[in-house]
Amino acid sequence: MIAIVDYDAGNICSVANALERLGAEYVLSSDPETILAADKVILPGVGNAAEAMKSLRDKGLDKLVKSLRKPVLGICVGMQLMCRHSEEDDAQCLGIFDTDVLRFRAAPDAKVPHMGWNSISNLDGKIFKGVPEGSFVYFVHSYYPALCTDTIATCRHGDTMFSAALKYENFIGTQFHPEKSGDTGETILRNFLGK
């Protein structure tokens, strides 16, 4: 059973729909016991990182997520919350990944939000099994996690190279949306699910 953490941080039905397409059993929940009982956990998130972090704290889920020892996948803002800090409204985050989340500076060849399909490189780890170097995945974000020792995939937007994915022990995070990244995204989700 997969628990999708439901903490009022934007659209979570697209993640649920993706799991349904893959035939995975899942539950949407903010209940600590349900999350603790799940085999794997997905922390989605869209919107403002500071508000999402507040929402996670208000539900008492911040310490819980950090304490999990089962596979956890953070997506987009869900992943940003697993970093140390976000420049978006100066948000203190969980500090699982050893990096900070910074704002893109707009340039003629780097519009903000960074929106659309971009290629990912330096792919490292089982989550990318069957995903060729340079594959395109779908991004929508204005803030990015800086490169660090936990980086397991990189992406370039204008002059900025950033972490497209991060991994630390049982935690994985993707800045892109695997649930919206076509067949490549489905492969990545399947790898996480072990299906």
Added chain:
Amino acid sequence: MVAKRIIPCLDVKNGQVVKGINFEGLREVGDPVEMGAKYSAEGADELVYLDISASAEGRRTFTEIVNRIARRINIPFTVGGGISTLADADRLLGAGADKISVNSAAIARPELINEIAGHYGNQFVVCAIDAKCIDGKWVATTHGGTRLTDRELFSWAHEAQERGAGEILFTSMDHDGTKAGYPCGLYARLCDSLSIPVIASGGAGNIGHIVEVLSAGKADAALAASIFHYGEIGIQELKEELRRNNINVRLL
């Protein structure tokens, strides 16, 4: 680098994809979910669905279709048509839309952009602008180009950006349906003047037109309907040609 996007647009009326020229003689061309799935499999980067039914029953049917699309399709999609309140946006987000597009209602009440972007983020709001050239000035129109407004294209696009739109979808009503190509100089100026992505729409008759608007026209994405619906241009073929012209695209 972020790839240039190819976006098929599907007009939906009473549960069916329809296509007509200037809203006359609409012809049903297929099921919205099946057509979307087909385009997605062929390499479309996103899809846009516009509800043109303009009736309460049509709205309900459309919301159900949005739900079916979200369950089936694994690429992003935008929905538009008749969105005039935060509640409309809320209903479509709940049904699974990744973005909504606003047009006439945002011209009538620009705060709508702030309200929707404030709730769901800039990435959720596409501001569609249909403009035509009147005495050398590009004027935003509503109701399929039949009504002029007091908004000038560039100032309105800027205002929409400042209010929180995440993208501009600009259609030249002088070029839409002509198949004679896009006004590329105009697109290039618009793209240079904005910090958010611009989607070009209306005017494509062949692959060369799309190559041009994504290179000389500097557009971030190209949207088209009939050339895809009638199989005049295949998406795979189009993207291979774009790649040959050194335009960065996602190939399957």
